[in-house]
Amino acid sequence: MPTIGFGTFLLQGDALRSSLDYALFLGYRLIDTAYSYSNEADIGQVLKDRMKSGKMKRKDVFITTKIAKTHLKRAAAIRCLQKSLQDLGTSYADSVLIHSPWGMVNTDPGSDVQFDSAHFTETWTALQSLFQDGSARSIGVSNFTLKQMKRILNSDGPPPSHLQMECHAYLAQNKLKTFCDANNIAVTAYAPLGAPAYPVDESEREKRLLSDPCIVEIAKRVHKSPAQVLLKFLMQRGMAVVPKSKNRDRIKENFDSTNWKLSNDNFDMILKLDCGVKYFKFTNRKGHPEYFPDKDF
Ligand SMILES: NC(=O)c1ccc[n+]([C@@H]2O[C@H](COP(=O)([O-])OP(=O)(O)OC[C@H]3O[C@@H](n4cnc5c(N)ncnc54)[C@H](OP(=O)(O)O)[C@@H]3O)[C@@H](O)[C@H]2O)c1
Secondary structure: OOOEOEEOOOOOHHHHHHHHHHHHHHOOOEEEOOHHHOOHHHHHHHHHHHHHOOOOOHHHOEEEEEEOOOOOOHHHHHHHHHHHHHHHOOOOEOEEEEOOOOOEOOOOOOOOOOEOOOOHHHHHHHHHHHHHOOOEOOEEEEOOOHHHHHHHHOOOOOOOOEEEEEOEOOEOOHHHHHHHHHOOOEEEEEOOOOOOOOOOOHHHOOOOHHHOHHHHHHHHHHOOOHHHHHHHHHHHOOOEEOOOOOOHHHHHHHHOOOOOOOOHHHHHHHHOOOOOOOOOOOHHHOOOOOOOOOOOO
């Protein structure tokens, strides 16, 4: 799996198509999407156009997609991936993840929250079948706690090879990272820049990672941007990163974070910023038996 990818949460339509096309032109080779992002047909269109004009082949790009929380039942999970593949215009995904361990009946804004009784262990058996039939080249999970990871790992059949979790300088996730390293599970850090556009309500934002004084100071010292420092830090910890941007300068800036190194001193200073801040709290799932109140996930 490439170490830097293009995140696509909250990106759709023209903005997605032009920014993704530019990202692929620059050399991004990992695309992170999900059924629930409602943008897989747009991504499929970009891939189709680039392949048609001979600019790339399917095997040149690594696509991660995710089974929605509304599709945790076995048959629904299989349908969910089939729809993703159809929209993406491909016969396989490079990585298929269970998006989150809690099932929901619907996610319409304003509607009553209703949990689905389906359990992620059922979804996992669906993913194992999809792996065996080749439509998922690798399988894994996202937003899982250590306990939930162990449950999957201890089940029969192919093990998970990928965990995607919120991880950045304010949220080190050391226990999960150590567990994944010990079990050969690749880690992707989502919200690597602290997801400055999420949640939309600024009053909920505890700390702004991109303007943290320590990050800004290190960035000045090494003649890089704060975003480049944050991305490099995670890559140096052995994780893939999937920053999202719809802005060409920032798409390039993020991609240019690959070919240099943070000194040990600077790296250690950033390690000390870990303070457990989670930007993605998924509060509307509170009360679900698999909801993580305040644990690593
Ligand atoms: N598995 C999950 O549950 C889950 C949850 C969340 C996210 N994800 C994945 O992870 C990806 C990244 O997370 P995210 O999009 O939430 O957060 P993020 O990548 O940490 O931050 C994206 C935000 O940062 C801005 N930005 C991007 N590059 C920048 C730069 N160089 N300097 C300053 N600002 C910059 C973007 O604005 P502009 O677009 O205006 O540049 C955007 O508002 C998602 O797109 C998605 O693919 C997965």
